[in-house]
Amino acid sequence: KRMLTEEFQDPLYGHVQLWCPIMPNYAEPLARARQRLGEEVWWYVCTGPKAPYCTLFIDKPAIELRMWLWQTWKYGVQGILIWHTNWWTSTGPFPGPDVQNPWEDPMSYVDASTGFWGNGDGRFFYPANRDPNGDRETEYVEAPISSLRWEMLGVGIQDWEYFRILADRVRAAEARGDRSPRVRAARELLRVPPEITLDMVRFTRDPRLLEAHREKLADAIEHLAAAR
Template structure:
């Protein structure tokens, strides 16, 4: 049974508050509450504000996750915030979130021409995403989906009007894909960049740190309209092997 009342209405709040009160009690009894998030996907700001008020009225310590557009008005209430690639966290906001231990990530979906992980996307873009994540100072990248297969994924990677490959990164079997392997490669580069940043900082190696940070500056999404991900990486990846 679900509520058919509009979000924010008395009927909606009464329906969900009953469940949330019991759910909160259950999580606390199991000692799971502190690591549990209520997550929402691409909800409008007004709807999020209403749900946030409802959650906080049940327990002020509820953690909230959202994948969607960036809204300054609700940012402070989102513990795990994944923003669409057309948005950016302001520098001061991102620094504050890091200090508070909040998670800040980004994602792509159907609408982004680049970078993306479609079957027709240049494979280097999946590696490029790791560098972009490091360049922006975010903690990670989210990609729908891992294995939401259409009827014949080995023969046709389309799903209705969605771009080819949007719904999966691996194949039945299980079988990997170039896209999945390249995303792993990008994750490895991201981790290596963070290791080098710490190493250079600990050693006071300002020259190498400056080289790395200058290289990262070019990893901006608009730059892909003029320079391919492959060419951009070709000029920078040697810095991970110094």
């Protein structure tokens, strides 16, 4: 497949099989049209967008990365992209021999310059060596250390999977001719409630709302499984 991190444009039609625009450039009617033609649609976040969108920055609420997956489901987006996970140093502000210590300096700098991408952009894992300039001899074999933001992204992916599993169960039940109230209620649960996220810039920061809806999804999955 040919993937392009650009928004939908007429001159590109027929040449792209996987579209991946940055989140604010996602256009739902155009995305649906490309999907009907068998093309995939993802989206991504990086140094942009900034607030009020969901972001990946350290100095923003961690729930934003989880919420991104709820919005991914809401808009029928089929995948997400993050450009980097261990961007630890940049040659601009740290030309050598010393490197940036990501444990002490949270900023992700534009490579080969002194520009700013943002705190934590492209940095979801941290090195086991907490003193990369002072300790150059120790051989570290430990796995990189994940961030809270990475864990929240993982929880969001799990949330998305709950939606997907229930959607599969609903389709299977409807294919069997089941139009019972239980199936209709399950289909309604596949709609992300507006009090959780109304659009890409209006969404809750209260995890209790997400947990309550996720529990409903889980109950519906179990009920439809028992009904087969």
